[in-house]
Amino acid sequence: MRYVPLFLITLTLTFVADISTAGESVIGSVKTVKGDASIVRDGKTIPANAGEKIYAHDKFLTGNASSLGVTFRDNTLVSLGSGSEFVVNEFLFNPAESEFSFISKMFKGTISYISGKIGKLSPESVKFQTPVATIGIRGTRFLAKVEG
Numbered sequence: 750m751r752y753v754p755l756f757l758i759t760l761t762l763t764f765v766a767d768i769s770t771a772g773e774s775v776i777g778s779v780k781t782v783k784g785d786a787s788i789v790r791d792g793k794t795i796p797a798n799a800g801e802k803i804y805a806h807d808k809f810l811t812g813n814a815s816s817l818g819v820t821f822r823d824n825t826l827v828s829l830g831s832g833s834e835f836v837v838n839e840f841l842f843n844p845a846e847s848e849f850s851f852i853s854k855m856f857k858g859t860i861s862y863i864s865g866k867i868g869k870l871s872p873e874s875v876k877f878q879t880p881v882a883t884i885g886i887r888g889t890r891f892l893a894k895v896e897g
Contacts, residue, residue, distance in 0.1 A: 833858025
């Protein structure tokens, strides 16, 4: 019987930890990682590993000779080359309510983008910001290089 309260405390702490991320919904996941890649989330840097869930406002960083591939909930594919820094500021994919948004910023490096359903259903809802311009998506794919 002494172990029941400890079990309940552990269960409660686990539940509370899950609630803290429940306010943010998963927007996709890391699919591929080569070399040194990481994610900055809530001010903490974590290694990017295949299968890692991603959230809005996650910042992706790749080191030299590294790459990172991400698949979003709407099947958008983003690949980052070496020395890249990229963040998804807003992601909204709610087809039942016709709510779409994919707003991101590329600080430096290279990116390959292949649009998913947001880009096909609502291309005006997809925007990529760079230090010198904003790219509006009107096609299904592009490559970009941002000098840092």
